[in-house]
Amino acid sequence: MTIELHCFGESGNSYKAALALELSGLPWEPVFVDFFGGAARTDDFRGFNPMAEAPVLVDGDVTLSQSGAIQQYITDKTGKFGGRPEDKYEVLRWVLWDNHKMSSQAGMTRFLINFLPEKHRPPEVIAFMQGRLKAAYQTLESHLEGRDWLVGDGLTNADISCCSYLYYPEPFGFDRAAWPHIDAWLSRISAVPGWKHPYDLMPGRPSDRT
Amino acid sequence: MTIELHCFGESGNSYKAALALELSGLPWEPVFVDFFGGAARTDDFRGFNPMAEAPVLVDGDVTLSQSGAIQQYITDKTGKFGGRPEDKYEVLRWVLWDNHKMSSQAGMTRFLINFLPEKHRPPEVIAFMQGRLKAAYQTLESHLEGRDWLVGDGLTNADISCCSYLYYPEPFGFDRAAWPHIDAWLSRISAVPGWKHPYDLMPGRPSDRT
Incomplete structure (x- = not known):
């Protein structure tokens, strides 16, 4: 089915x-x-x-x-x-972190900048969110230093969750070139067959x- | 230990x-x-x-x-x-929803209003967040109509997650009296022994x- x-x-x-x-x-x-x-x-x-x-x-x-x-x-x-059995909580932790600290704010910020009529765009909210997002990118960048994947040695739900907004072309303040470990990790994910x-x-x- | x-x-x-x-x-x-x-x-x-x-x-x-x-x-x-075995995804869904749509925004809004020096408070961000939060309270209120608990017939992680910011006395825009089903549910949780x-x-x- x-x-x-x-x-x-x-x-x-x-x-x-x-x-x-x-x-x-x-x-x-x-x-x-x-x-x-x-x-x-x-x-x-x-x-x-x-x-x-x-x-x-x-x-x-x-x-x-x-x-x-x-x-x-x-x-x-x-x-x-799901990662290795011993990685269960670590995968869940990153999925929750993404929902809590990254995707929720990236999605909203991208919406405000790109999909809302210009006259309705709230510049103070966008600036505030971009500041919060920068802290999230930094957390991700630091964690990926010396690692190929967020958890363990292969693609998990942690990667699939955290990468989701970062491939979109519409600008929302994420500059892939400014975050080399995130950049390499995104290339690694997009090289997965399929x-x-x-x-x-x-x-x-x-x-x-x- | x-x-x-x-x-x-x-x-x-x-x-x-x-x-x-x-x-x-x-x-x-x-x-x-x-x-x-x-x-x-x-x-x-x-x-x-x-x-x-x-x-x-x-x-x-x-x-x-x-x-x-x-x-x-x-x-x-x-x-x-964890709820009944058949409720596994429903419990996880509400925990994620809370992290994504409610606690993340309630925590930030409460922080901005109560714990940040007054001169640093961004009124536009607070107003925007309170609008988003109102939609979250409405989702919760509608779901609790005719239900004692968010999932199944007893306290689960869904309730423990979603209730967390709603017991605090510092004002952040949540008026318990305005949401009767949420109000009754919070009373139900706080009546749990312990x-x-x-x-x-x-x-x-x-x-x-x-």
């Missing part, structure tokens, strides 16, 4: 789930959520996912949102990306709306 | 771990992190936890940060707060610094 992932290309959170599905080898297909057209805010979608967010995975009777929970589901189903860019993996990209 | 939790009273993220430890019955003791005195930013602490954050759990050879990872560790050790308020469970409170 083909797994459905309700998602859209601009969503880094969707990308975490889509990339994990793609690299896992599970049969899956994206179902476009017209987020910018308001689809996630309709009563129908809220009935489906009261958190009113993407991605949502549907696998037979299972309906699940929150990318980190979907990643864990894929790991339990395939045995992939890797695809978010806009090649999911429907929906900014140029569709212009 | 007594588990150490490096924490401080004002930290809702520390509270998640402290409350789980306290209610689990495990032997534990708090170790004060003088966060407002800069302790989490010293090289010593960064060596201990490169994410430069509290809480940090130390249990023999295990050193672990990120409250959600610590909560999972306590669940694996005691069998408590429950303690954050300032009664961990050292450090605002009045220590005035």
